[in-house]
Amino acid sequence: MSTTKQRRPAIEGWFTTADGEVRLLGTRCASCGTPYFPRNELACRNPRCDGPKDGSELEDHALSGRGRVWSYADSRYKPPPPYISPDPFRPYTVAAVELETERMVVLGQVAPGHTVDDLAVGMEVELTEGTLYEDDEAEYTIWMWRPVSA
């Protein structure tokens, strides 16, 4: 039964669902304060940051789970691998969302059931967890955006 399938993140360590709240897991430079997503563990990329730039300045940092839509689009045709598409293909929507606190734009698919008609630039959205693809063993999940009012 599909309902008993295990749920696993499609990628380890990029987001958390602890305490029922979905957050993106990035890093932050302890020297200059610049946040990064996806995780940057190599060195702070702010060329004017005077931190050690050996990675020791980067600490774990969960990004805010809400933001405003910067732009959005959808895919009406099946993309090539490595995207794993259900059969038949299901169109999906992608949103670029501006995080006010971090002053950055982060991409994510939009939770199923929401199309481009439900979105507008500037609209407030929040993170949720959704199924990206599944196989016989498990459903593989990923962060997704959804309108706050939903």
Add this chain to the structure above:
Amino acid sequence: MSKPIAVLGAGMHPWGKWGRNFVEYGLAAARAALADAGLTWPDVQYVAGADTIRNGYPGFIAGATFAQALGWSGARVSSCYAACASGAQAINAARAQILAGLCDVALVVGADAAPKGFFKPVGGDRPDDPDWLRFRLLGATNPIYFALYARRRMAVHGATLDDFAAVKVKNARHGLGNPNARYRKEVTLEDVRESAVVADPLRLLDICATSDGGAALVLSSMEFARRHGVAEPVRIPALSTVTPTFPKTVLDLPDFATDSALVVDEPDRPFRSAIAHAAYEEAGIGPDELSLAEVYDLSTALELDWYEDIGLCEPGGAEELLRSGATALGGRIPVNPSGGLASFGEAIPAQAIAQVCELTWQLRGQAEGRQVDGARAGIAVNQGLFGHGSAVIAVR
């Protein structure tokens, strides 16, 4: 201002979907450019190849591949890859050799044989490669990014779907007269409106195709050009390949996120604009002095972004500029008189070289069927994506 180099020859293999090996296209383009220059292959002291990553090992070492096809001659050789800016990087490699006095005559070649459909990452499981991950985790194809820019333009600057369609109609009309263009067919607003939505708000005819093609240039020092009997060659006084400046706040392929502007404010000039600005500074000319521009219209909407990035109008003024007819042949500043990517489709490593071929023919008055009257200066710009991009200025 830096010293100029001379363009002695330009040549192309027509764009299309020919289904043959990329080396054949590059070879044809190289021979055409050499003939145009009145030189032979053994005259070439340096050959720069622009790499293709979708044609196996010969594509990764394109300089040597083309040199072998032309016949090993002992010329110095280089190969380079910079996504869509690969061709401009190859021109720049040749230019640096010429300006350093290390050679007099150089040949630059780029060619591609493109697969059908969406561009996809090169094969194999690479879960630490952002280009692989954007497909796996987001389904973020290239058209998705183009559509995100297009939607943003609609929301911020009031662009309409018909504005996007009008870009296609214009470029298709320009391409009618270009024997090297792949699509040489009039397109109507209605055709664009009725084409299938690929990535809302962009439709099939808003997005450039992928093509086979080859382009080549013969470049030389000004002194060699004079000795060769070309008193007034087309000159390249500037070529810019600057990186973005931190924080890069405009989403780019294959990014999951932009840089954060929390600590450092976004730069005065966003990436595309910075690329063009550096070229203007180097050439000592401004957008007002241009006769034409070749811009990288990966999508119709992106052409409008370019108008602003290269200073043809203020931010937010592109729709008005387009609607005024200024950017059509016969207008104040024709954009993409070649027909652009809309008429060519993209042959990645050849495209930036093809743009300079078009500038060359326009500046010589040889762009039959699409000639910009009295062309004296042109710019060719390219956002290579993945942090690469280029701007080339040519004058006569």
